Amino acid sequence: MLALHRSKSDSDPSWFAACPELAAIREPAWLEATKAAQRHNIHARRRLFSDHELNRSFLIVIKGRVQIYKSERGREIALYRLEEGDVCLFNVVSQLFGNPFYRVTAITETEVEIASIPPEHFKRAFEDSAEFRHFIVTSLVRRLTDMMQLLEGIVFQRLDVRLAKLLLARTCDSEGCVCITHSDIAKELGSSREVISRLLKEFERKTWISLARGEIRIQKFKDLHDFIQCRAPLTEPPK
Amino acid sequence: MLALHRSKSDSDPSWFAACPELAAIREPAWLEATKAAQRHNIHARRRLFSDHELNRSFLIVIKGRVQIYKSERGREIALYRLEEGDVCLFNVVSQLFGNPFYRVTAITETEVEIASIPPEHFKRAFEDSAEFRHFIVTSLVRRLTDMMQLLEGIVFQRLDVRLAKLLLARTCDSEGCVCITHSDIAKELGSSREVISRLLKEFERKTWISLARGEIRIQKFKDLHDFIQCRAPLTEPPK
Structure with a gap:
């Protein structure tokens, strides 16, 4: 299912261009993490999180669109969409927590390019790079806002x-x-x-x-x- | 509305006993934060976040029960409850983000004791104490789980x-x-x-x-x- 390519120039985070906030970080812990990053090209309409390796890594959408949804007993609700430079709330919190804490599904809506960073590198970057932490917090806020708007819509409209x-x-x-x-x-x-x-x-x-x-x-x-x-x-x- | 008492023994975080994870942290940045902490005793059925000072600080429930809810046009939905040792997802993320990012209301269900820590001390503890960061992440996961269960209940039941x-x-x-x-x-x-x-x-x-x-x-x-x-x-x- 996945075509994996190692980034060509290992110390060059330029392929994070889709995400200027990440591309601008020059702190060593993040640059180390980018060296360990792998790119994945994935076709449209594929389940992403069912892939074991991806599920255990920190993921950033480089290109394309991914939908995150929750399903239960044949019913589904779309939670939010990820586009260029976006990260998934549940993926991030699972990385921070060291365990998947909540089961959601990710499906590629278009052809998608994703960067995956192994958990130990994510953790080190989160611990040692204040700028990366800032990026993560900002991303959490965006996704939480999406979730709250969804909840509000359902409850109040x-x-x-x-x-x-x-x-x-x-x-x-x-x-x-x-x-x-x-x-x-x-x-x-x-x-x-x-x-x-x-x-x-x-x-x-x-x-x-x-x-x-x-x-x-x-x-x-x-x-x-x-x-x-x-x-x-x-x-x-x-x- | 608020009775403010400075913690008596400034370098002694023992009054965080309600929250053993916090009481166990001995890292300097957190101990510094506890010195700046203030206790607040609040009567039952009071709006908490409408108090400006509290809203701008990092809050930990020491005793009692607080309900967090969202209201809109006269309709309301209870999001979750905070009890001894709990922190509010929205309060934490606002502290990390540097701005209130989403408007919720907190109401004391019982008489409540709360510790407030000024934002600059919260930030330093979050930056410099890995154990405090771990506490924050674990708290975020708990509250996010509450929220997801709520959303699931509404959508699927x-x-x-x-x-x-x-x-x-x-x-x-x-x-x-x-x-x-x-x-x-x-x-x-x-x-x-x-x-x-x-x-x-x-x-x-x-x-x-x-x-x-x-x-x-x-x-x-x-x-x-x-x-x-x-x-x-x-x-x-x-x-």
């Missing part, structure tokens, strides 16, 4: 409003075509495909969208916007 | 099952009396008082509980248990 927002955010052409399947919407919103399909049919009945085989198309952008605006101050609580 | 679990967990005598108000249940479960009251009425109709003025009493423990058992594998998704 109606599912139909969150669906309307997602449709508007995922429009991929001027025709109003929305590039996402019913199942993927369910995963993003922490719901089930059946509930999402029912809400989409309801939106279609209101003529806000049209549904065809494998296609969702927004017909009335303004109506969707208005719906979000007027329903955003929660009147009826989510069940 | 039905509200009525979560309500049944909460009632059983909060029984405070052998008569089945449950010591919590409808509003507080709503806050714990991230729902509204109206929805909770409706579900409680439904439970009463099934004769599992009885409702009287300001009182919830479990009548059929076994039926509640069975309900949780048979509904736990999610068949119908939460809306």
Whole structure:
């Protein structure tokens, strides 16, 4: 599954260019860690954390997009996305803690390039490089913020409003075509495909969208916007 | 609101006895931090983070119980509880980050004793004491686990099952009396008082509980248990 390449110039952290904060660190412990780093090229739609070696290392996304999600009994919820220069909250905390503390899955949404750094090098860099620690803390804050926004959305916003927002955010052409399947919407919103399909049919009945085989198309952008605006101050609580 | 006492023996961290991991640390940077620590005694049912001085310091609960919750537009959700020796995820990350990064509220559930350490001392201890860093990481993992369990509960479990679990967990005598108000249940479960009251009425109709003025009493423990058992594998998704 993985094509592994050692970094060509071992003492040169320039291939962390995707992550300027890391590329700028010149402290020895971090530079040592970059020498031990390995690059991995991974195809789209692959499970990342199921790979044992990757799971045990500190990971940085160099290129592409990775989705982190939690699944349980066939239901899934997308927690956040990692892009260029991002690190995963759960991966970082597991490295710091010395053990995977919470089971999440990472899936590559596109072709992805990842750098992995062995745990002992990560630990030394975290202990001895104040700048690397700062990078790690900043990354934790970003991912925690993502998680809190997700939780807030689920607790404080109606599912139909969150669906309307997602449709508007995922429009991929001027025709109003929305590039996402019913199942993927369910995963993003922490719901089930059946509930999402029912809400989409309801939106279609209101003529806000049209549904065809494998296609969702927004017909009335303004109506969707208005719906979000007027329903955003929660009147009826989510069940 | 706050009664402030300087620690009597400045170089003696023994008043961190509530937190053996901290009391065991003998590294100079942490011992220095303990010298700058202040104790605060706070009455029950007070908002903690609204106090400016506390908000800007690193806080450790020495005695009592503090609830951390998020509120928005009149709705609330309890995120986790802090007890003896606990530290708040958001407080820690704000200290590390140098800024409050996410707005939560802390309320004292009981009379509470708290130690506060000024940010510069917290930072130095975090930079220079590997054992203190270990304590912080372990605390982060605990609170993150709480948060993930909360999120999982909301996404993957039905509200009525979560309500049944909460009632059983909060029984405070052998008569089945449950010591919590409808509003507080709503806050714990991230729902509204109206929805909770409706579900409680439904439970009463099934004769599992009885409702009287300001009182919830479990009548059929076994039926509640069975309900949780048979509904736990999610068949119908939460809306």
